[in-house]
Amino acid sequence: MAELLRSIGYDRWIITALLALPLLGVLPILWAPARQAKWIALWVTLIEFVLSLGLWWAYDPSSGGMQFEIVVPWLPMWGIAYRVGIDGISLFMVLLSTLLMPVSVLGSWRYITERERGFYSLMLTLLTGMLGVFVALDLFLFYVFWEVMLIPMYFIIGIWGGSNRLYAAIKFFLYTFVGSLLMLVAILVMVWQVAAVRGSPSFAYQDLLENAGRLGDSAPWLFAAFALAFAIKVPVFPLHTWLPDAHVEAPTAGSVLLAGVLLKMGTYGFLRFAVPFFPGVAHSPAVTSLVVTLAVVGVIYGALVAMVQPDVKKLVAYSSVSHLGFAMLGIWAATLQSVQGALMVMIAHGFSTSALFLLIGMLYERRHTRLIDAFGGIARVVPVFSLIFTVTALASIGLPGLNGFVGEFLVLLGSFGPHPIATGIATTGVIFAAVYLLWALQRIIFNPLVGSENESLKDLSMRELWVVVPLVVGMVWLGLYPKPVLDRMEASANHYLQLARPGLETSAAPAIAAETAGNQP
């Protein structure tokens, strides 16, 4: 397969093709009649997904560096270029985005009835923006994609969202905008530092990375600017307040992409930029204890707040805060297991939370309510829906054999060495997850069947099965046999660790031992 792909030059055009195809797809949508819009969008996103699948085989797992790189000058006097590439970290983010997009399009089939052309054009634009964020290796390009992706999501929430959509849309926009503009200032400061050394400015990722050791006193401030932008996106605990609003008000497709892809941009940003650029600051004792504390607080707080939500969509929204807390913990523990675990959490969360949002959307289309109290005992009426809902919920809880388990287990395993107490507390988050999801499951699909509306619910249609079954298959596969995925990310995770903890091989073990000793009473 890899040879076949190489023979057609796949590695030289694939990233550009992935970025350009959705934008080209916007044109026929704008030309064709409105009722054709969703079909065009579905075909474009399916072709995009099939194209991106080649990455799975073409990617060389033995190398941790960038692959499929393309460099085309853009503003040469500023050292700005169209530089893109994929490594074992972004590979899965790209595949996740291309998979979730056709699923979301299919999930919006009946839900979006107004201004369909606009909706599907924005979805395709969003796809380009998301992929751009994950493949950009030039900070200028990255910033452009990072911001441009805001506009489609802003409109998707604001036009097709729920009753409080205006507030949610502007809150989402402003939160992200504050962080990203400060990040722009930090990028420009670093570019001038690079220019002072090299003689000419450069926005290339590699050049800024090499500058990491020369930042001096400005490093904490620059790190703070980057970290703020990414922490808002993740979202890390006190900065999460935009998330429940945006998730709940967004239409189903918007929630799926927010949870499935956009949140990962935050953790991806830490892995790609914030930590490798400023390893000294990021792993200084003060920052480490702060981030680890906030991550654990996020795990527990997200779970506790999810528990008391009457609206099941809000419950899932808060569960994202909890899950992403695991990812942050794994990133900051900076061991091979924990980083791989964080990546697995990111992927698993993309599958299970997206599926939950889609299933809730299907319930909402039938009943026009998402209140848990409005349901009860529907397992007897809609057995297929209930089966899939249960599997997805169990995957989200982290039941062994399903995808959620692999990531959380690896994070906890890898983090226990450096941060035993924090990891111990975070472990209870898994229990809380079982509490809020199983309790919700019990109240929605078990318990006695009440209400005439519940009695006449229709089970999943063929289209709806096509929406969720691929995700369920993915959950089972990732849960039972995650090895191919872990293999592909291992070299890049090691590469990341070398950047994040220079001299890891020599100093890590004693450091961990000392810290563990210090933590013992």
Place this chain on the structure above:
Amino acid sequence: MNPIDLLTPAGATLALLPELLLTAGALVVLLVMSWRHRTAGDSLLAGWLSLLSLAVAGAGLAYLWVSGATPAGAPAMIALDGFRYVSGALILICAAATVLLSLRYLEREQLLAPEFYVLLLLATVGLLLMPGAQDLMVFFLGLETMSVAVYVLAGYDRRSPQSAEAALKYFLIGAFASAFLLYGIALIYGATGTTNLVAIGAKLSTAPLSLMASLGLGLLLIGLGFKVAAVPFHMWTPDVYEGAPTPVTGFMAAAVKAAGFAGLARILVECFPAAGTQWKPIVLVLSIATMVLGNLVALSQRSLKRMLAYSSIAHAGYLLAAIWPGSQLGYSALMLYLMAYGVTTLASFGLLSALGRDGERDVTLDSIAGLGAARPGIAAALSICLFSLLGFPGTLGFIGKWYILTAVLEQHQAVLAVVLVLTSVVSAGYYLPVIMAMYMKPSRVPLAHTEVGLPPVATWVIALSVLAILVLGVIPISVLDLAGQSAQALLGATGRAIAAP
């Protein structure tokens, strides 16, 4: 290279070719209007003739530019460098766009006096002189020519009390500002014995500024601060921008601001090459105050026109931030931002004039609700303009803001950069609700926007501007080069000035 001796009559005439051609054009239009000033057709004729005059003046400018005219001999009244040409081209383009946007507007608003175009042309002559002036008196002359014409234009809708108020306010404050400026010029003349910028620069480059020269610098900054609407000299702006006919507001925001800032840059560079330590802190404070106040007050506006007026104050703050570094990059950023802001703001006011039916005072967030569904083209164009004003990537506005930030950070001035980005976030708080109202709120009455429409000519102007905003936002190399050349030309002049004995 085409050396022109500015001390001979022929040389001076050649150097002033664009201004002279435009003055002649204005007089021709005035003459034609003495016979034909009754019908809407006459007004249109005046408009097209004015456009022709602007094109001829543009050809004059292009001749000087392409032939590479350079001054031969002693420093004189008018500059012949890239900075003048680029700003001149920008001003002429803004004026031409204003003419085109006014054609049907005047008819709709029953402002059928063709002298409108004559005044616009004369104001443009004044504007052309400002960035080109090599002598404080020429600068002042240009400023006053422009001001007097714009006072009348602001009050052009003589049936509207707001328009009259705008004219009076602008006139009184403008006179006040001119007095400051003139007093500053007098003091600088007293300190140096000359009004020629280069000669002043040569005198002031050696020693620290005397008290008299410092006072002169301060008064100049105050006078120009009024003209470019920097806080705390901005009080006239909202009322004047709101009261004036909308195309005139666009002209004031785009062209007058461009000429004011370009003139300010030239005076600071050529007269005070060594006094950076004195004017930079003042500009820094003015810039921060302008950005903060302009953006915060804009948040609370309901009327779109008034909101854009406050936003133009905020943009003056960003432009002052581009003046602050005093480096080649800073002046490139200034020129780039003037281009970006000029194109965007003209298109915005052009769109606003399409939305107003009973005068644009009434265009509020509520009245544009549902526009996105009823008039998708206008709503999309306005959204793109607003994203450009916000400085969003993919638009020319972002390139401008990025350049200003780069220039500011080159000098390690992180405070100014952070204030700039944080106030930009604030500006999202008033630009986004407009987009939100257009796309995300239903219109309050059915068929609310059936009368909204752009005349064909205005449609072309706005479509072209929006295209420029998007295309140059992605492929900005040409404008970056242009801005860089003009800044280099400006600083090249100082190089000469400092080298001169």
